[in-house]
Amino acid sequence: MNESSKSALEQAQEEGKYIRKVRSFVKREGRLTKGQAAALEKCWPSMGLEHTQGLLDLTEVFGNSNDVVLEIGFGMGKSLVEMAKNNPEQNFIGIEVHRPGVGACLMDADEQGITNLRVFEHDAVEILADCIADGSLAKLQLFFPDPWHKKRHHKRRIVQLEFAEKIRQKLKIGGVFHMATDWENYAEHMLEVMSAAPGYKNQSQNNDYVPRPDFRPLTKFEQRGHRLGHGVWDLMFERIS
Numbered sequence: 001m002n003e004s005s006k007s008a009l010e011q012a013q014e015e016g017k018y019i020r021k022v023r024s025f026v027k028r029e030g031r032l033t034k035g036q037a038a039a040l041e042k043c044w045p046s047m048g049l050e051h052t053q054g055l056l057d058l059t060e061v062f063g064n065s066n067d068v069v070l071e072i073g074f075g076m077g078k079s080l081v082e083m084a085k086n087n088p089e090q091n092f093i094g095i096e097v098h099r100p101g102v103g104a105c106l107m108d109a110d111e112q113g114i115t116n117l118r119v120f121e122h123d124a125v126e127i128l129a130d131c132i133a134d135g136s137l138a139k140l141q142l143f144f145p146d147p148w149h150k151k152r153h154h155k156r157r158i159v160q161l162e163f164a165e166k167i168r169q170k171l172k173i174g175g176v177f178h179m180a181t182d183w184e185n186y187a188e189h190m191l192e193v194m195s196a197a198p199g200y201k202n203q204s205q206n207n208d209y210v211p212r213p214d215f216r217p218l219t220k221f222e223q224r225g226h227r228l229g230h231g232v233w234d235l236m237f238e239r240i241s
């Protein structure tokens with residue numbers, strides 16, 4: 001690092017800006033299908049949210065003050081769209097970095113006439129820091145995050161103590177952080193991190209995992225996992241302070 005970039009880094013740190021050193025994703029430049037491209041063009045003006053908008057007024061975004069559920073890393077958006085459809089009395093925000101996934105989600109939402117869903121195409125860590133007000137979310141969902149299998153990559157796992165604290169700030173008191181994974185070692189990691197994170201209560205009676213809730217839609221990905229004999233672990237932690 002040269003002197004000028006070093007001092008820029010130090011200055012940003014002094015100003016309390018976030019400095020991301022490790023990201024939880026690798027951006028893949030997948031091609032958009034025609035349908036995804038058309039959905040992005042048609043639906044982005046009404047359903048897309050931009051990082052550059054800064055802190056959101058959620059009542060203004062949705063035109064009502066219903067509870068807001070935020071999902072990080074929605075993939076192709078299957079379960080997010082289904083949940084938005086099944087819960088019209090709640091508002092949903094999805095964040096995903098993979099553009100074809102965002103296109104697929106919008107295409108699906110448009111086909112189903114969903115109006116209570118908005119999406120970001122951006123890094124969720126930056127969106128949480130810059131666009132979501134503290135104490136504003138009823139629920140935060142993180143379903144099947146990239147497991148980063150190799151030990152040397154574990155630092156890339158999105159669930160870390162600092163992340164848990166950031167999520168806690170964004171949840172209302174009584175709000176829930178719901179995680180699911182099919183990778184046992186990541187489930188153990190999530191449990192360890194979340195049990196150590198202050199201000200949360202595990203909703204599991206045994207202080208470990210909760211039964212799979214019916215309201216979490218079964219995706220193709222999870223169905224395939226079941227066929228292959230994989231386990232799935234759900235964790236739900238409530239913000240208590």
Ligand SMILES: C[S@@+](CC[C@H](N)C(=O)[O-])C[C@H]1O[C@@H](n2cnc3c(N)ncnc32)[C@H](O)[C@@H]1O
Pocket residue numbers: 024025072073074075076095096097098101122123124125142143144145146147158219221
């Ligand atoms: C293994 S996939 C799971 C997708 C979906 N939740 C599902 O269950 O099918 C993880 C997704 O998280 C996204 N992702 C990882 N880190 C992210 C971040 N910091 N911000 C937004 N999306 C992220 C990836 O692009 C990927 O699509």
